Amino acid sequence: MEAILVECVQNSLRHFMYRNAIFMCERLCAGFPSEVNLQLLAGCYLHNNQAYCAYHILKGTQMPQSRYLFAISCFRMDLLKEAEAALCNANEPGAEVPNGAAGHYLLGLIYRYTDRKRGSIHHFKQALSIDPLLWSAYEELCALGSAEEAAAVFDEAAAICIHKQYLHNGVAPPNALMSCEDQSLNFARCSTDDVSTKQLKQMVGNNTRDLAGSYHGSTASSQVASQALNGGSAHLSLYNTPSPIATQLSGAAPPLPCRNLLPNGPNLSAFGADSAQRSTVNPTIQAPRRKFVDEGKLRKISGRLFSDSGPRRSTRLAGDAGANASTNATSVSGNGTSNSSKYLGSSKLSAVALRAVTVRKGQSWANENSDEGVRNEVSDDSRSSSTLGNCSCPSGDKRSLDQEGASMPVAGSVLTNTRVLMGTAEVLGLLRLFGEAYRLSCLYRCQDALDVYSRLPHKHYNTGWVLSQVGKAYFELVDYMEADQAFNLARRTTPYSLEGMDIYSTVLYHLKEDMKLSYLAQELIATDRLAPQSWCALGNCYSLQKDHETALKNFQRAVQLDSKFSYAHTLCGHEYVSLEDFEHGIKSYQTALRIDARHYNAWYGLGMVYLRQEKFEFSEHHFRMAFKINPCSSVIMSYLGTALHALKRSEEALMIMEKAILADRKNPVPVYQKANILMSLEKLDKALEVLEELKEYAPQESSVYALMGKIYKSQNMHSQAMLHFGLALDLKPSATDVATIKAAIEKLHVPDEIEESL
Amino acid sequence: MATESSEGEEEGKITGGNLVLALDDDLREMGKKAVWSVSSCKTGNGVSSLRDDNLDTYWQSDGAQPHLVNVQFQKKVRLQMVALYVDFKLDESYTPSKISIRAGDGFHNLKEIKTVELVKPAGWIPISLSGNDPRETFVNTFMLQIAVLSNHLNGRDTHVRQIKVYGPRPNPFPHQPFQFTSTEFITYSCVR
Numbered sequence: 021m022e023a024i025l026v027e028c029v030q031n032s033l034r035h036f037m038y039r040n041a042i043f044m045c046e047r048l049c050a051g052f053p054s055e056v057n058l059q060l061l062a063g064c065y066l067h068n069n070q071a072y073c074a075y076h077i078l079k080g081t082q083m084p085q086s087r088y089l090f091a092i093s094c095f096r097m098d099l100l101k102e103a104e105a106a107l108c109n110a111n112e113p114g115a116e117v118p119n120g121a122a123g124h125y126l127l128g129l130i131y132r133y134t135d136r137k138r139g140s141i142h143h144f145k146q147a148l149s150i151d152p153l154l155w156s157a158y159e160e161l162c163a164l165g166s167a168e169e170a171a172a173v174f175d176e177a178a179a180i181c182i183h184k185q186y187l188h189n190g191v192a193p194p195n196a197l198m199s200c201e202d203q204s205l206n207f208a209r210c211s212t213d214d215v216s217t218k219q220l221k222q223m224v225g226n227n228t229r230d231l232a233g234s235y236h237g238s239t240a241s242s243q244v245a246s247q248a249l250n251g252g253s254a255h256l257s258l259y260n261t262p263s264p265i266a267t268q269l270s271g272a273a274p275p276l277p278c279r280n281l282l283p284n285g286p287n288l289s290a291f292g293a294d295s296a297q298r299s300t301v302n303p304t305i306q307a308p309r310r311k312f313v314d315e316g317k318l319r320k321i322s323g324r325l326f327s328d329s330g331p332r333r334s335t336r337l338a339g340d341a342g343a344n345a346s347t348n349a350t351s352v353s354g355n356g357t358s359n360s361s362k363y364l365g366s367s368k369l370s371a372v373a374l375r376a377v378t379v380r381k382g383q384s385w386a387n388e389n390s391d392e393g394v395r396n397e398v399s400d401d402s403r404s405s406s407t408l409g410n411c412s413c414p415s416g417d418k419r420s421l422d423q424e425g426a427s428m429p430v431a432g433s434v435l436t437n438t439r440v441l442m443g444t445a446e447v448l449g450l451l452r453l454f455g456e457a458y459r460l461s462c463l464y465r466c467q468d469a470l471d472v473y474s475r476l477p478h479k480h481y482n483t484g485w486v487l488s489q490v491g492k493a494y495f496e497l498v499d500y501m502e503a504d505q506a507f508n509l510a511r512r513t514t515p516y517s518l519e520g521m522d523i524y525s526t527v528l529y530h531l532k533e534d535m536k537l538s539y540l541a542q543e544l545i546a547t548d549r550l551a552p553q554s555w556c557a558l559g560n561c562y563s564l565q566k567d568h569e570t571a572l573k574n575f576q577r578a579v580q581l582d583s584k585f586s587y588a589h590t591l592c593g594h595e596y597v598s599l600e601d602f603e604h605g606i607k608s609y610q611t612a613l614r615i616d617a618r619h620y621n622a623w624y625g626l627g628m629v630y631l632r633q634e635k636f637e638f639s640e641h642h643f644r645m646a647f648k649i650n651p652c653s654s655v656i657m658s659y660l661g662t663a664l665h666a667l668k669r670s671e672e673a674l675m676i677m678e679k680a681i682l683a684d685r686k687n688p689v690p691v692y693q694k695a696n697i698l699m700s701l702e703k704l705d706k707a708l709e710v711l712e713e714l715k716e717y718a719p720q721e722s723s724v725y726a727l728m729g730k731i732y733k734s735q736n737m738h739s740q741a742m743l744h745f746g747l748a749l750d751l752k753p754s755a756t757d758v759a760t761i762k763a764a765i766e767k768l769h770v771p772d773e774i775e776e777s778l
Numbered sequence: 779m780a781t782e783s784s785e786g787e788e789e790g791k792i793t794g795g796n797l798v799l800a801l802d803d804d805l806r807e808m809g810k811k812a813v814w815s816v817s818s819c820k821t822g823n824g825v826s827s828l829r830d831d832n833l834d835t836y837w838q839s840d841g842a843q844p845h846l847v848n849v850q851f852q853k854k855v856r857l858q859m860v861a862l863y864v865d866f867k868l869d870e871s872y873t874p875s876k877i878s879i880r881a882g883d884g885f886h887n888l889k890e891i892k893t894v895e896l897v898k899p900a901g902w903i904p905i906s907l908s909g910n911d912p913r914e915t916f917v918n919t920f921m922l923q924i925a926v927l928s929n930h931l932n933g934r935d936t937h938v939r940q941i942k943v944y945g946p947r948p949n950p951f952p953h954q955p956f957q958f959t960s961t962e963f964i965t966y967s968c969v970r
Contacts, residue, residue: 687966723956754804762912
């Protein structure tokens with residue numbers, strides 16, 4: 021009954037029928053209380069977003085998987101300390117983190133939210149080294165500002181790791197969903213894998229006959245890929261055989277001589293994608309047998325592996341695999357004689373044997389669709405034998421079989437080992453581009469990031485994620501028009517995605533497009549009322565209309581929905597400052613910084629507050645922090661210069677202004693500030709020069725003329741001053757400025773009048 | 779024969795009123811930072827009705843004329859305009875007719891800066907506090923007092939539905955001598 025209930029629960033989970041799953045699982049736990057069943061129940065609760073239930077049932081459990089699930093529930097309930105304690109017991113500092121990469125990733129997140137940056141970085145790196153395809157870990161590293169170059173992370177070592185993983189999975193307890201590909205890949209890549217060595221060592225203990233038998237049994241259940249895995253895959257298949265076979269064992273494996281490639285074949289195929297396919301009931305009896313077989317094979321393989329020299333075993337294997345794959349592919353019928361001659365004989369023999377076995381197997385495992393597998397096995401065998409190209413011992417055959425079997429037929433499509441290798445290479449290549457671009461954009465080297473994004477293949481570039489990252493990069497470059505375009509495209513491709521839409525609303529705010537902004541906000545709220553980005557957009561809309569109170573309310577709602585969303589806090593801070601409530605503004609900015617210390621907007625906000633409050637030292641410090649995080653932003657630089665000038669460090673201020681001007685030619689503000697500083701340093705002529713240039717660039721800016729008028733006035737060039745004040749007034753400055761300018765004009769007249777009256 | 783100058787500006791006579799208060803972009807309401815008090819009021823129609831953004835509730839005075847509304851700030855602020863919402867059709871003899879605006883540091887040194895006379899007003903009445911001199915665009919003061927000196931039809935008490943006080947927006951970018959007007963400058967002048 022227990023097995024039936026387990027099956028039922030898993031079925032319900034697969035079909036997202038969580039209530040059914042929970043009910044059945046509760047019966048299961050009541051009837052057969054065991055920790056494994058508790059884990060399953062916790063899993064059901066977590067799927068149904070009831071983390072508190074999972075928390076209570078898993079409290080105090082010790083198995084690694086239970087600890088991991090418990091940690092997840094604690095994390096969701098925001099009980100970070102307990103989550104951390106569950107994952108890494110303080111009393112056993114050397115204990116292994118449950119669930120490897122996932123556990124490390126969760127730990128990294130916990131450390132990040134408890135302000136322990138170094139620990140967090142360490143754990144993310146661990147997670148990545150265990151599972152290089154854990155993109156989120158790399159993302160977090162970039163956000164923390166300490167990611168290595170993508171090429172270094174997603175490289176050959178990573179590929180080996182992936183293979184190792186799959187390999188390990190293969191040898192691990194039956195995992196029906198293990199894909200042969202993974203296994204083959206692992207095989208191919210893990211030349212010096214610890215896992216493989218372990219497995220190999222395991223294998224060593226068993227005799228080949230056992231192996232043969234187990235292989236036979238195990239392979240039978242798996243659909244054998246029609247293509248033999250290449251040499252590399254052969255290794256993989258060896259590794260793979262344990263698990264896929266285990267999961268797919270069906271029926272007793274007829275005893276086969278060593279040269280009976282049948283077991284290998286099916287096993288190999290099992291390794292192939294089939295293992296994923298075949299999640300049927302696995303006779304547990306066969307599993308151990310398979311293990312033996314695998315071990316034996318592993319031993320053989322390990323012997324081969326270790327005898328290999330050179331670090332780039334994976335490449336060599338890949339190369340072999342490639343060659344083999346191509347050759348093997350053609351000889352699906354199991355005559356892998358195209359490959360190494362050494363195995364020719366064996367392969368032929370094995371092929372024959374396989375065929376024979378196939379028939380037999382077919383009969384015995386007909387119900388398990390092993391025919392295909394068998395056929396595959398045959399071909400696999402031949403191939404694997406050829407690829408192994410080693411001794412002609414039966415194990416060699418087996419190995420070859422394994423190799424061949426390593427190709428995976430997945431629901432009809434056959435994935436050979438080489439294809440797996442190619443697949444890994446492609447995935448890693450893609451991840452390298454993504455990772456590099458994301459890392460650069462986190463370091464605010466936006467132009468470089470944009471270049472890397474443009475190197476992505478078109479179908480990846482035209483996805484919502486990439487386009488909104490591109491938009492974000494343009495936003496940081498203060499190129500709001502391009503950003504608008506990019507975000508627009510992103511919305512058209514994925515209208516349901518809210519990622520990055522808060523930045524889009526800020527872009528529209530800067531462009532003063534209130535129609536578009538309100539439309540965006542309405543759409544976002546309609547899509548998801550509970551996402552912080554929608555409320556941020558709505559808040560920006562109100563802020564654009566200068567209704568700061570309502571804007572603040574909206575940003576506070578965003579904060580309530582997700583208190584870890586740092587941008588919402590920063591926007592709250594901006595609104596408080598516009599309402600002149602500096603105390604709350606400072607608090608909001610500091611909250612934002614606590615969540616994400618690299619959020620330079622919050623540093624900038626704090627700098628502005630202190631600038632207004634005339635606490636220039638603080639202001640300079642904060643602007644400098646923002647500058648350190650984002651050294652390419654000319655706006656930050658110009659404010660840093662302003663703060664320095666207020667501190668009377670005008671020389672440094674001028675230097676920073678120069679840098680700002682160079683950083684972004686289109687930014688007129690640093691030029692204006694430079695003129696300001698020069699004026700206060702009494703270098704009036706230079707100031708005038710600068711302003712003349714600025715006049716060319718921005719002829720509609722009244723403050724330029726006003727400042728020039730002021731300078732001319734102080735130089736007693738009254739007619740010029742009048743001219744410029746008049747121009748400034750024509751350009752409709754604000755009421756305050758009108759008053760100031762008119763007052764200045766009046767003062768101009770007085771000396772004239774006095775002169776006239778004289 | 780003096781014609782009825784319904785638009786007489788010399789004596790500060792204002793007629794009519796706007797249903798909607800049209801504001802310049804660079805004005806902002808300053809009343810939130812002030813302490814509001816009145817010289818007298820009827821229970822249920824106190825000073826809070828002056829600031830509740832509800833045009834149906836009103837302040838009703840209950841004493842001798844002149845009726846006073848005092849607005850006190852914690853620090854000197856620059857004020858540019860006062861807006862009153864009064865309605866002759868609803869309030870008839872309670873509608874204020876002569877209003878005097880005074881400013882100063884406190885009750886002891888208030889000085890009248892503006893007088894207006896209303897003739898059958900209906901809606902928002904904006905009263906600018908600026909003088910003729912451009913240097914006097916703003917009134918820089920601690921306290922503002924709005925005095926209702928007389929009502930229409932010689933009514934004793936007065937109804938005022940809402941009062942708002944406006945001043946200039948501060949420069950969003952501190953330590954600039956002038957504010958930016960063009961889009962290029964404004965776009966580059968802040969990080970959000």
